[in-house]
Amino acid sequence: SAVKGQVKKLNPGGKDVLKKSDYNFADNSAKLIKNENLNSIDVDSDGFFYALDSGVYNRIFWYDKECNLMCVFGGGTNSQTQKGTFSKADTLAINGTDIVVSDSVNKNITVFSITDYGKAVRKAQTATLNDNYSETAEEWKEIIKLDKNNQLAYRGLAKAYYSSGDYDKALEYAKLGADKETYADAFSKERTRFFEKNFTFVFLLVIFIAALVAVLIHIKRKKKIVLIKNAKLRNMLECIPHPFESFRLVKEKGLGSLPLATAVLAVYYIISAISDKASGFAFNRFDAESYNSFYVLLKTVALVLLFVSANWLVCVLMGGIGKFKEIYIVTCYSLLPIVFAQIVYLLMTHILSPDEFAFITIFKTVCILYTFFILAVGVMKVHNYEFGKFVGTTVVTVIAMIIIVFLIFMVCLLAQQVYGWIATVFTEIRYR
Template sequence: TYQGIIVMDSDGEFVGFIGAQAVTISAWEILWRKLQTDEQKKVSAKLISTEYNNISITEDGFVYVTTSSIAESSVQSAINGKSKSGTYLPVKLLNPSGEEIMRRNGFWPPAGEIDYSTDSTDTYHGVSTITDVAVGPEKTWSIIDEKRQKIYTYDFNGNLLFAFGDKGSMLGSLSNIEAICYQGDTLLVLDKGNDGCIVVYERTKYGDLLIQAISAQNSLDYDEAIDCWKEVLQRNSNFDAAYVGIGNAMYRNGSYKDALAMYEVAYDTENWSEAYKEVRKEWMSKWFLLVIVLIVAVIVGVIKWFQYAAKVNKRVSTDGRAKKTFGQELIYGFYVIFHPFDGFYDLKHEHRGSVRASLVFLAVAVLTFFYQGVGQGYVLNPTGKVTTIMTQLISVAVPLFLFVLANWCLTTLFDGEGSFKDIFIASSYSLLPLPLLIIPATIASNWVSSSEASIITFIGTIAFIWVGILLFFGTMVTHDYSMFKNLIIILCTIVAMAVIVFIVLLFSMLLSKLVSLVTNLITEIQYRV
């Protein structure tokens, strides 16, 4: 029922309900219900839990449940987001207390079809309609997709082992699948469309290998498990669960470095992190003192550098008439990022910066993102995706140029005192926090596990927030605006950037059409001549 699963004792007496699905309600619905009168509340739709359509109980007393009443858009979001939670997924595993405990460690959450079409004109579109679940040998379990007439089998960790079935009238095909259960190793499927017949499926040799490997793993016979998984890979070299299985066996045997290689092939960052912690622990026990010395040396070096930069900036400020060297213009950036009001004022009025220094900061920002793309640790870049200098140049220089151009166009109309050059210099100097934070974070990303990766992401977020604050105050000081007026101009600048991009795209499309027209005319003339 919508209250959950009915629980009875051995005498058939009602005990209670467990596992009721959580009801989600938006903030708008909460507010609207607060404003409703008692009469309106009586006639408004009630919010109740979605019902389960089938259950299957394991030998250990755990309960697999399925539902097909969750909104399809919610299921799609959960699948695409690789959700570990069962809130919006059609299959759950409940403990005797009714708590959801399913492991979803596979590449995709267990929900049936993953490569589904969203085109309503296709024969099978949308997510799977899961209507039954059955518990198989070695803690495996299978579900049926009523929409596609397919059966999906998973292991206890949520890895897809195999899927089969198709709608049709031929031998082995299904027309209206209704229920599923295991009888030993044999799979029994009730096909209501074929006069209510029961279709019997026996495992193939490949399926036997999978169960044998899982059995060896469950019985802690890791050497046997490795051999079985390797034999599975000989038949299917793209089977991620086999690499994970080998990695798990190697991890249990203490071969952490070998396990890392297996996890990397399967893009399994969670298990990789557990193995890496052991490798890191072993490495740190050998080189702990050296690491401490290096960290202290880096900290002392950074402090000395900032002290030197402060001394240089102070000396230059007391001798304002002297011509600034290129090095002094670069060093002044370290003053600007910590003292934005005085720093940006002197950039414009005391000429403490220059275009050449600004170009250096821009180039360093480009190189920073390039290094981030190629130097991130495995946890943050498990697929080994790389980038190019040109890609980063476009992704950094183009937005910066658009911002400068749009801001200059607007401020010339709204009493802005900064020139195009002033805006460019202030904007480029604002990029300095990016290398200061992202480069160390990228280096550190090679030493973190998945549970620590959020720290690296947080540091990157701080860098972007810092840059945003500097851009805001930089434009405010450059144009001598009030804070409120500058906020309005910044928002208008963002809109103007979008307009400029639209105009450029429109012009490029018109130009391509014109080129195509001229080409066709020339071709037509050539044929006629």
């Protein structure tokens, strides 16, 4: 994993006061094979600092005082003769507006002078850091004309639009610049403006929906209308408010459904994957380069199947009367609170800002805890266990899950070695 916090700014008490103390100030080592070594750093009069990585790639990283990356330059490995590259960069120093770097292998000194483009970026960012947003909008626009991939320019423009009250434009440019903080602030302002403009309509809509739901509930109770005719589907939904009765019916009356249980498990996987990719921008941590939906499959579907298998194997030996099918059904049914919480979470990321999300986090935690509760009820019901025996078998089940994962890992490792041996044998036969 990448090393973080290589650069520190200490106050008199010895505390790091940099805004991004847990930030990787060099390259992401997950993408590049190298040894990082930030061994030289210098700071100019405006708080901009330059960090030299004299490891393998000899790069120079330019940051502002809030640790925003301005640019990366330099580079080179081994024997380099091209100007601006290094074989072994050792030391960096600032001389006015120039950056001076020594190379111990080439035995020379390289001087980097700032370009007109660099001066424009530095000037605009300095004004942005000093909250002079009105001065920077046109400057950032000119910078974007020169470099449409400059995220710093999009961030600066987003802040300029936010300060001028154009929240819609601020949202657009904050998204382009991956500035979640400005996006969240602009989103809150734009949402407030929307509700102020449409308060009457929203208020009447909420009243209408609440009244409609109340009337439907009253009619249902008065006429004893059964909305869900399918007994198995009705029993599945009843496991949330009445888990004891619902799981008793699964065991004694056979009111459990494999297709419904599998559907719940499939929805759990799908909504987990969608939550990673389609949550609101201010909450989204999706990285297309590193994301793998197979890992989501492992921690959802595979984890459920692993628990069901391990629990069945353990409880068969410990007096449990639950069948594999019954354990699978109650386990999948128990996922309903988590599925509901995931859906609510996904919707709320498009409605609330991060500062308002504490209640949703608590709600999601409660749903997860309730899932474990109804899972415990389901396992006790299908095996006809008392609570004490359930706790004991659950501990053994967890141990069995670890053993199964270890055995699967060993089998895969052996299979890989056998495949390599067979491939080697065929190669030998082919060349003889």
